[in-house]
Amino acid sequence: MDKVKQYALKKESVNLDPLISIGKNGISDSVVDELKKQLKIKKLVKVRIHRNSDDIDDIKEAGAALAQKCNARLIDVRGRTVTLYKQ
Template sequence: MDKVKLYTLKKESVNLTPLLSVGKNGMADSVIEELKKQLKVKKLVKVRIHKNSGESDDMKQAATELAEKCNAQVVDVRGRTVTLYKQ
């Protein structure tokens, strides 16, 4: 993804609200399936990863893992909120 596209997607993602939350069950199959459905429909999705999710404190690593499971790309990581994009 080139820098112009990345900048545009980050700009679009500012006004989005998180559609999914990763909670105490972590990145369960049900969360991954729902995320895949949302990415198919919306292309750009925000996900909130809660502290009690059991995912690592390194949010960039957690975001990369989530993106790999959904065949998506990480657009932005802000705090515990991750924005993913799938073409």
């Protein structure tokens, strides 16, 4: 993906609300399934990773893992929120 398209997706994601929340159970199969479904529908999805997520220390690493599991691209990481785009 070129930098212009990635920048445009970042800009578009500013107005989105997180659709998926990851809590104390971490990145479970049900979270991955729901994320795949939302990516198929919306293409661009924000995921909020709460502080009580036991197994998640590095948000960028968690975003990359989610992207890999869902065949998506990690677009942005801001605080505890990651934005993914369906390839």
